[in-house]
Amino acid sequence: MNIHRALAITRRIFRGLRRDRRTVALMFLAPIVAMCVFGLAFSGDVEDVKVVVVNLDAGFTHPELNVPVSFSQAIVSNFDKEVLKVDPVADVEEGVRLVREGSAYAVIIFPERFSESLYMKSQNPSYSGDTTIQVREDRSNVNVANAITKSVSDAILKTAQDVGQDLPMKVDAEDAIYGKGAKFMDFFVPGIMAFVVFMLTTLLTLISFVGERTSGNLERLQSTPLRESELVVGYAIAFSIIGMLQTVVLLVIGVAAFDIMIVGNIVLAFAVIALLAIVSLSLGILLSSLAKREAQAIQFFPLIVLPTFLLAGIFWPVEAIPGWLRPLSYAIPPSYAVDATRSVMLRGWGIGEIWIDIVALCGFAGAFLIVAILSLKRGRR
Amino acid sequence: MQTFAVEVKGLTKKFGSFTALDNLNLNIALGTVYGLLGPNGAGKTTAIKILCGLLRPNGGEGYVLGKKVPNRSILPEIGYMPQETALYLDLTVHGNMALYGDLFGLSRSRIAERESELLDFVALQKWKDSLVSNLSGGMKHRVSLACSMIHEPKLLFLDEPTVGVDPELRAAFWEYFDLLKKKGVTIVLTTHYMDEAQHCDRIALLRQGQLLAEGTPGDVIKSAGATNLEEAFLALAKREDGRS
Numbered sequence: 061m062n063i064h065r066a067l068a069i070t071r072r073i074f075r076g077l078r079r080d081r082r083t084v085a086l087m088f089l090a091p092i093v094a095m096c097v098f099g100l101a102f103s104g105d106v107e108d109v110k111v112v113v114v115n116l117d118a119g120f121t122h123p124e125l126n127v128p129v130s131f132s133q134a135i136v137s138n139f140d141k142e143v144l145k146v147d148p149v150a151d152v153e154e155g156v157r158l159v160r161e162g163s164a165y166a167v168i169i170f171p172e173r174f175s176e177s178l179y180m181k182s183q184n185p186s187y188s189g190d191t192t193i194q195v196r197e198d199r200s201n202v203n204v205a206n207a208i209t210k211s212v213s214d215a216i217l218k219t220a221q222d223v224g225q226d227l228p229m230k231v232d233a234e235d236a237i238y239g240k241g242a243k244f245m246d247f248f249v250p251g252i253m254a255f256v257v258f259m260l261t262t263l264l265t266l267i268s269f270v271g272e273r274t275s276g277n278l279e280r281l282q283s284t285p286l287r288e289s290e291l292v293v294g295y296a297i298a299f300s301i302i303g304m305l306q307t308v309v310l311l312v313i314g315v316a317a318f319d320i321m322i323v324g325n326i327v328l329a330f331a332v333i334a335l336l337a338i339v340s341l342s343l344g345i346l347l348s349s350l351a352k353r354e355a356q357a358i359q360f361f362p363l364i365v366l367p368t369f370l371l372a373g374i375f376w377p378v379e380a381i382p383g384w385l386r387p388l389s390y391a392i393p394p395s396y397a398v399d400a401t402r403s404v405m406l407r408g409w410g411i412g413e414i415w416i417d418i419v420a421l422c423g424f425a426g427a428f429l430i431v432a433i434l435s436l437k438r439g440r441r
Numbered sequence: 442m443q444t445f446a447v448e449v450k451g452l453t454k455k456f457g458s459f460t461a462l463d464n465l466n467l468n469i470a471l472g473t474v475y476g477l478l479g480p481n482g483a484g485k486t487t488a489i490k491i492l493c494g495l496l497r498p499n500g501g502e503g504y505v506l507g508k509k510v511p512n513r514s515i516l517p518e519i520g521y522m523p524q525e526t527a528l529y530l531d532l533t534v535h536g537n538m539a540l541y542g543d544l545f546g547l548s549r550s551r552i553a554e555r556e557s558e559l560l561d562f563v564a565l566q567k568w569k570d571s572l573v574s575n576l577s578g579g580m581k582h583r584v585s586l587a588c589s590m591i592h593e594p595k596l597l598f599l600d601e602p603t604v605g606v607d608p609e610l611r612a613a614f615w616e617y618f619d620l621l622k623k624k625g626v627t628i629v630l631t632t633h634y635m636d637e638a639q640h641c642d643r644i645a646l647l648r649q650g651q652l653l654a655e656g657t658p659g660d661v662i663k664s665a666g667a668t669n670l671e672e673a674f675l676a677l678a679k680r681e682d683g684r685s
Contacts, residue, residue: 068543076531079572276525280588283493283521284544285513440511441497 061293065286069294073268083264091256091306092313098252099245099318102375106207110145111166114155117174131178131219132170135193138215138222143207159198166208169194182225238407245318250329250401251374253310254336257303258394261337262364265295265344270357273348278439288436292345292429296338303337304330324404328411332404335421336397342428343393349435373398396420443507446471446596446627447492451501454487454650461487463650464501469629469643474618476641477631478674483647485631486524489598492629493521506596517545520594524601526581530574534565534584537573538591545592552591559587562617564610579605586614597621599630603637615640635670646674653677 077084119130139146147164149155155167170193171177177189195212197205239246272278281291307330314320343364351357368374371381372394381389389395400417403409411418447469454462462484469475477485490496492503494511503510506518528537535556542552560566563583573581582605589597603611618628618640630641638644639658646653646661654661654677658670665673665680 062546064546065544068540071543072529072532072536072540075536076529079533080531275530276523276527277529279490279495279523279525280521280527280541281544282495283516283519284541285516285546286544440495 061287061289062285063290063293066290066294066297069286069291070297073295073298087260087264087302087306088309090260091252091310094256095249095252095310095313096317098375099248102244102248105142105244106204107142108145109143109166109204109208110147110164111168111208112147112149112155112158112164114149114152114167114169116152116172117170118172120173120176120179122179129175129179131175131223134219134222135170135212135215138218140211140214143211156196159196162198164198165201165204166195166197168208168212169196239321242321242406243318245314246321246406247402248375249310249314249318249320250405251372251398253307253329253333254394254397254401255368255372255374256310257306257333257337258340258368258397259365260306261299261303261340262344262347263361265299265341266347266351266357266360266364267354269345269348270351270354273439274353278436282440288433291436292342292433295341295345296429299341300334300337303333303340307333320405322405323408324406325408325410326405328414329401329404332397332400332414332418332421335418335425336393339393339421339424339428342425342432345432346428346435349438367392368394371395393421393424396424444471445469445504446473446506447475447629448504449488449492449501450503452488452491452498452503453500454484454491454496455499460650462491462498465647465650465652467645467652467655469627471627472622472625473642474622474628474630474640476638476644477629477647478635478638478644478670479647479653480633482649484650485647486600487650488647489521489600489629489631493519493598495521517592518595520589520592520597522586522589522597522599522602526585528573528581528585528588531572533570533572534560534576535569537584537588541588541591547592555591555593556587559590562613563587564613579607579610582606583610594626596627597629599628601631601633603632603634611637635674638670644670646677648674648678648681651681653681 113136115132115136117130117132119128119133121127122129136146149158149167152167152169155169158164159167171190173189174191177187177191180187180189181191193212193216195209197208199205272281311322311326315322347360348357351360367388371385371389371392373389378386378389378395396417400414400421403414445468447467449465449467452462452465453460465484465488477488479485487496491498492505492510494513494516497511505512505515508515529540532540538556538559539552542555547555556569557566560569563586565580565583565587568576568580573584576584582602586599586602589599603614606614615637621628632638641658643655643657644661645655653674654664656664662668662670662673665676667673667676
């Protein structure tokens with residue numbers, strides 16, 4: 061291993077990039093766009109859902125206080141206005157029609173004498189009046205439907221509290237151990253960092269090595285004293301630097317535009333990303349030996365992007381993936397990087413806690429590097 | 442005392458069921474210009490790649506500068522110019538030459554010296570800072586030749602060095618090859634241009650991986666009873682076909 065020859069390769073990659081503005085733009089704009097688009101679109105909150113309310117309840121006069129009371133109106137006024145856009149309609153048929161024609165996602169029906177029945181039940185639990193709020197949803201969009209159900213339930217709880225009918229039980233999740241006050245973006249940025257670095261590094265090395273092979277450059281390099289290991293190390297140095305620069309860009313924008321939370325040692329997060337970049341570039345070199353032309357290499361893109369996107373825990377936790385698919389999550393390297401960077405940035409964990417992730421990434425890096433070097437030597441048959 | 446730059450004994454190379462080299466025997470003396478001639482698929486490029494350590498033979502042996510190939514220790518002594526452009530298009534002429542200078546461990550100042558000499562020779566001095574992607578095919582070819590000589594190799598393998606080079610510059614190339622020869626450099630090249638092969642000290646005519654004839658261009662022409670190399674090749678090919 062001659063480090064000067066490896067550095068000559070690193071230098072040539074950076075020299076090439078200096079002239080190739082399009083690739084540089086891809087390297088740094090793609091992560092920014094990905095973060096902003098995904099971050100804003102997937103922010104996890106369903107908003108502005110149209111629903112209609114059929115209120116058959118006329119309210120009643122409280123027998124002791126002698127004032128008119130409508131629990132149904134109280135509940136409607138407690139709906140989260142961010143989530144639900146409420147329109148009243150006169151009867152059930154009209155409400156159902158609006159849902160059927162797609163103008164609303166649900167019709168929420170309060171039965172006749174709802175308020176009175178509710179009051180009577182609170183006095184006498186065996187009272188038989190109807191206190192069921194029917195929520196007839198368009199469940200063709202499950203996320204929206206679930207948001208409606210949740211919003212109605214929340215409003216019921218809040219109304220109960222308002223009228224002093226609080227449950228004797230309570231959940232308090234305010235005092236979090238980790239990630240107190242974390243938003244979706246705080247959870248998301250570490251994931252997208254790992255995703256972007258993994259994806260772009262793999263794809264760029266894949267394309268660039270197919271080029272090395274088809275242009276004859278690889279053969280010319282192999283006729284010099286350069287060893288395959290030095291070639292790969294030269295690439296590794298270049299792409300781990302690029303990966304860290306991409307991370308810096310994402311973090312700066314994350315902090316400036318989305319005010320993300322960083323409680324841990326950011327240098328450790330960089331180290332994890334650099335390690336992931338080395339894993340990715342070895343994978344790119346490996347895959348390049350399977351492609352004869354750039355057009356063939358492009359066919360590998362979905363193979364690289366999709367499993368990572370779906371299984372690495374970037375958007376949803378590995379726990380949300382069916383049990384039988386989970387081994388796949390543990391078989392792809394970005395999962396460990398996502399877990400490690402997230403633990404460092406949000407939990408403030410150090411190397412003592414994330415060492416398993418580091419060991420896994422080092423294992424992938426070592427194995428892939430060796431196979432990548434062998435795949436280059438195999439060309440000399 | 443080692444007298445041959447290259448010795449090839451029974452060299453055979455197969456790609457699947459295709460035989461690219463079939464029991465080839467050659468000796469190339471030090472300080473000569475040696476031409477490998479033949480049509481496409483004759484095995485010229487395969488022979489050069491084996492000698493540069495880029496391919497392993499299925500049978501037979503190749504010796505380069507006295508060492509059996511593949512052998513890493515000869516790599517600093519040889520220069521290889523592939524048939525493909527084999528340049529980084531996103532680098533300048535200087536960037537490409539500096540890369541190979543670095544890989545052969547030359548100092549900064551030595552790279553600058555060699556670069557200047559070689560760019561004078563290939564007449565590309567004023568294109569030094571141009572991107573290779575902006576050069577014409579012939580110019581790329583000249584850069585490629587210059588890159589393979591940056592480290593002053595003792596032995597040069599040039600795969601079709603004169604393709605796409607205009608006649609004037611081609612003449613200059615041959616003068617330069619003569620100059621290198623006088624300095625003791627051995628040059629092994631392949632070419633399609635039969636007329637050009639007259640400049641070689643010795644030639645080998647290859648066809649379908651086999652040696653048709655070997656010797657000085659004059660000997661080869663005479664042995665075929667022809668007046669030039671092209672005729673000689675056709676006559677020898679016909680004779681070979683008649684025999685089999």
